[in-house]
Amino acid sequence: MIPETSNPIMLSALEHYAYCPRQCALIHVEQVWSENLYTMRGRDVHEQVHDDSSHELAGVRLERSLPIWCRRLNLTGQADLVEFHEGIPYPVEYKSGRHRKGNPESLQLCAQALCLEEMFSVPVEKGALYWHGSRERREIIFTDDMRLQVEEVALKVVEMLENRIVPPPVNDKRCEGCSLKESCLPAVVSDKARSRRAARELFETS
Numbered sequence: 001m002i003p004e005t006s007n008p009i010m011l012s013a014l015e016h017y018a019y020c021p022r023q024c025a026l027i028h029v030e031q032v033w034s035e036n037l038y039t040m041r042g043r044d045v046h047e048q049v050h051d052d053s054s055h056e057l058a059g060v061r062l063e064r065s066l067p068i069w070c071r072r073l074n075l076t077g078q079a080d081l082v083e084f085h086e087g088i089p090y091p092v093e094y095k096s097g098r099h100r101k102g103n104p105e106s107l108q109l110c111a112q113a114l115c116l117e118e119m120f121s122v123p124v125e126k127g128a129l130y131w132h133g134s135r136e137r138r139e140i141i142f143t144d145d146m147r148l149q150v151e152e153v154a155l156k157v158v159e160m161l162e163n164r165i166v167p168p169p170v171n172d173k174r175c176e177g178c179s180l181k182e183s184c185l186p187a188v189v190s191d192k193a194r195s196r197r198a199a200r201e202l203f204e205t206s
Contacts, residue, residue, distance in 0.1 A: 011077030018104035068115040089116040091127040098134040
């Protein structure tokens with residue numbers, strides 16, 4: 001259970017943490033943000049989606065830019081699109097680029113489902129991710145393991161925010177397209193950490 005005294009957690013922070021804890025800390029603890037080609041594409045995609053509209057298509061109600069929250073996990077944010085099929089919410093998260101491996105995006109979508117379940121008091125068992133670059137839409141089933149992972153990551157994000165923790169860089173392939181690479185300096189920080197560790201080991205063995 002998330003402490004009631006904690007500040008609300010942005011849904012986007014869960015995806016950031018699942019992708020890279022340091023990225024999450026730089027954005028949500030240090031308030032660092034930089035643009036690159038990928039973030040600009042992402043912003044353009046979301047601006048196209050976030051027109052704050054509500055309409056019906058083929059018997060399905062469509063709500064765009066829907067504010068959502070979950071008091072139990074202290075989550076808050078905005079859903080790109082929620083389709084209502086016979087009254088059951090079906091979240092759709094838009095992403096720029098193409099489908100990539102990993103589950104950070106699915107985790108964020110599952111967190112949206114937990115918000116919608118609490119708000120509308122109905123089970124939300126599935127949703128979809130849509131990749132604008134490849135025009136691919138993939139349905140995601142929200143398993144018990146995925147729901148538990150959302151809760152675990154939310155707790156870790158709370159700990160990070162409240163204690164202002166900034167983890168060390170991962171310095172791997174995740175860094176290549178990251179807009180925060182110049183602020184993070186993964187190679188430089190990793191080299192310094194290795195140097196300090198080597199010096200400490202030398203001192204301990206001498």
